[in-house]
Amino acid sequence: MASDIHPSAVVDPDARLADGVSIGPFCVVGAGVSLGPDVKLLSHVVVEGDTTIGARTIIYPFASIGHIPQDKKFQGEKSRLEIGADNTIREYVTMNPGTEGGGLVTRIGNHGLFLAGCHIAHDCIVGDHVILVNYATLAGHVVVGDYAIVGGLSGVHQFVRIGAHAMIGGATGVDQDVIPYGLVVGERGHLAGLNLVGLKRRGFEREQIHALRDAVRGLFAAEGQMATRIEELSKTAPEKSLVADLIEFLTGASDRKILKPKQPDGL
Structure with a gap:
């Protein structure tokens, strides 16, 4: 052929x-x-x-x-x-x-x-x-x-x-x-912290960034369960804040686990 x-x-x-x-x-x-x-x-x-x-x-x-x-x-x-x-x-x-x-x-x-x-x-x-x-x-x-x-x-x-x-x-x-x-x-990949440069470039206020950083550090602390920490944080998070956005993401439907720091308290 x-x-x-x-x-x-x-x-x-x-x-x-x-x-x-x-x-x-x-x-x-x-x-x-x-x-x-x-x-x-x-x-x-x-x-x-x-x-x-x-x-x-x-x-x-x-x-x-x-x-x-x-x-x-x-x-x-x-x-x-x-x-x-x-x-x-x-x-x-x-x-x-x-x-x-x-x-x-x-x-x-x-x-x-x-x-x-x-x-x-x-x-x-x-x-x-x-x-x-x-x-x-x-x-x-x-x-x-x-x-x-x-x-x-x-x-x-x-x-x-x-x-x-x-x-x-x-x-x-x-x-x-x-x-x-x-x-x-x-x-x-592991969670290494927050995208601080990106947050600053987007014009977020310093107080909002600090509050978000404190929230993330608390969520990924070595002690206790994350579900409990998420519930406690959701009670105090201001509406329409970076922390509120974080809580909404963490409580949303997903088939995957949340990416964590390589070491406890590693943020």
């Missing part, structure tokens, strides 16, 4: 296209690219460099695949990007080839799922059935084992190894190796 190339796509004559390749509107495919059987580039996809993409991989709009590494040490040396079969690469994903300092190859396995905005840097080695959730980032030289999952907005430091079947929770920074089958959860 011949390839299906949209008239608006730009495909270099030296690109190698297997049977059943589909290249959608406004895609760009460079001279060194090799697309395996039934690969699909939906639209606005750019594939450049010495890049091989395995059979049945589908790439969504605005992905940038195979452009030169984002590494100041890169001097134009010939390097490549190898992507296996049956991968799904979603919108705005970026994958870069290797560098001389890392073996001159970036290699992606089979059956991977790379959600929107993910980045795989130079010289990474990614196994089979790996999932990178939205905006997960692998720095250079990272090794990811089979079936590992990297949560959304997580960043993996260069040269880190993530073992097979490991799970990295969302918004987690990883700067050391992760054992196979391990679960890694980064420190989540």
Whole structure:
């Protein structure tokens, strides 16, 4: 079966296209690219460099695949990007080839799922059935084992190894190796005080800000229960005040807990 190339796509004559390749509107495919059987580039996809993409991989709009590494040490040396079969690469994903300092190859396995905005840097080695959730980032030289999952907005430091079947929770920074089958959860945000600069910029009076600060410190005190403190504070809070706004928020319907300071009395 011949390839299906949209008239608006730009495909270099030296690109190698297997049977059943589909290249959608406004895609760009460079001279060194090799697309395996039934690969699909939906639209606005750019594939450049010495890049091989395995059979049945589908790439969504605005992905940038195979452009030169984002590494100041890169001097134009010939390097490549190898992507296996049956991968799904979603919108705005970026994958870069290797560098001389890392073996001159970036290699992606089979059956991977790379959600929107993910980045795989130079010289990474990614196994089979790996999932990178939205905006997960692998720095250079990272090794990811089979079936590992990297949560959304997580960043993996260069040269880190993530073992097979490991799970990295969302918004987690990883700067050391992760054992196979391990679960890694980064420190989540904690309440560090009030947005005093913002309050001043909005023109709130000093007395209101001080009253709010005292209320917050009392609410998150180490002793007693917060529900009791909220009830007591609601009896004395002036109407249409910052403290009243705080009470309204705390007593409103929510499926989540209230973010607290890292340490009791830490405000």
